[in-house]
Amino acid sequence: MSSQPKPHILFTGQEIAATVSRLAAEISQDYHDKHPLLLGILKGSFMFMADLIRHLDFPLEVDFIRLSSYGRGSQTSGKVKVVQGLSSPIEDRDVLVIEDIVDTGLTISFLLDYLRKKRPASLKLCVLTDKPSRRQVPVAIDYLGFSVPDKFIVGYGIDWSEKFRNLPDIGFIEMED
Ligand code: PRP
Numbered sequence: 001m002s003s004q005p006k007p008h009i010l011f012t013g014q015e016i017a018a019t020v021s022r023l024a025a026e027i028s029q030d031y032h033d034k035h036p037l038l039l040g041i042l043k044g045s046f047m048f049m050a051d052l053i054r055h056l057d058f059p060l061e062v063d064f065i066r067l068s069s070y071g072r073g074s075q076t077s078g079k080v081k082v083v084q085g086l087s088s089p090i091e092d093r094d095v096l097v098i099e100d101i102v103d104t105g106l107t108i109s110f111l112l113d114y115l116r117k118k119r120p121a122s123l124k125l126c127v128l129t130d131k132p133s134r135r136q137v138p139v140a141i142d143y144l145g146f147s148v149p150d151k152f153i154v155g156y157g158i159d160w161s162e163k164f165r166n167l168p169d170i171g172f173i174e175m176e177d
Contacts, residue, residue, distance in 0.1 A: 004163055007154050007171030011146060016156055016170060019145045020048070023126060024055030026143055027096065032058040036094040041111065042066040042084070043165070044100035047157035048128045052098065063087055069107050080110040086118075095120040100157050101129045101148075105139040129153060129170065146170070 011019070035058075040049040042064050053062065066084035095115060102108050108125065115123055126143035133150040151174070154160045155167030164173075 005173040005175065007164060007167060007169070007173050009169045009171040010148060010153075011170040013156075013168040016145075016168075017051070019128075020051045021055055023143050023145060024052055027052075027126065028056060028058065031056075031060070031094065031096065034094040035059045035061070036096050037061045037063060037090060038096050038098055039086075039090075039115075040064045040098045041100070041107075044157045044159065045098045045128075047165070048100055049098045052126075065111070067107055067111060080107050082114070090115065090118050090120045092119070092121045094122045095124070097123070097125045099125065099127045101131065101153060102127050102139055102141065103131045103134045104136040106136060108139055109137045128156070129158070148172075 038049065038053060038060055040046060040062065043066065049062065053060065063086055064084070065082065065086055067080055068083050069080045097108070097111065097115070099108055112123065112125070124142040125140070127141045128145040129148045130141060130144055130146070131148050131150060131153065149172070151172035152160060153170065153172050154164035155170045157165050158170070159165045160173055
């Protein structure tokens with residue numbers, strides 16, 4: 001089996017759970033009477049989405065869209081592709097996008113532009129981790145979990161070359177480790 005770097009933990013599963021619960025309270029306040037569509041961006045957001053919606057005690061729907069820009073590498077290609085599209089129309093829906101990490105911002109700004117053209121009633125963004133030091137395009141985040149340093153972030157759904165998505169904590173890896 002090939003060796004892989006050991007992640008340095010930034011946020012434990014317990015800290016993540018507290019933050020997810022805090023975000024759910026903010027979202028509940030704003031969406032409890034809106035029957036929103038929560039749109040998770042695959043693959044990275046699957047764990048965050050699953051934990052978040054368990055706290056939301058009001059009618060909602062979920063959908064997923066799969067985008068890709070990093071492939072298996074650690075550098076963004078800058079070109080975002082829709083690998084798997086929406087399963088139902090979002091026109092006149094209150095849409096809340098659920099994203100695991102915003103880095104350069106290229107993926108999410110592409111997606112928000114793509115979704116806006118489909119005329120949702122409203123469009124907001126909930127992000128678990130934000131790496132503002134790497135931003136190339138401005139992104140307005142409505143609900144934010146954690147700010148993270150300019151390191152290679154892994155865990156809780158976020159991968160490095162498809163590994164570490166199953167880590168219950170959020171951490172970072174250093175290539176020389
Ligand atoms: C990751 C992550 C975000 C994007 C953020 O996706 O899930 O969607 O990169 O980077 P950016 O702000 O620089 O565009 P990735 O393409 O690695 O796919 P994945 O979610 O399947 O891991």
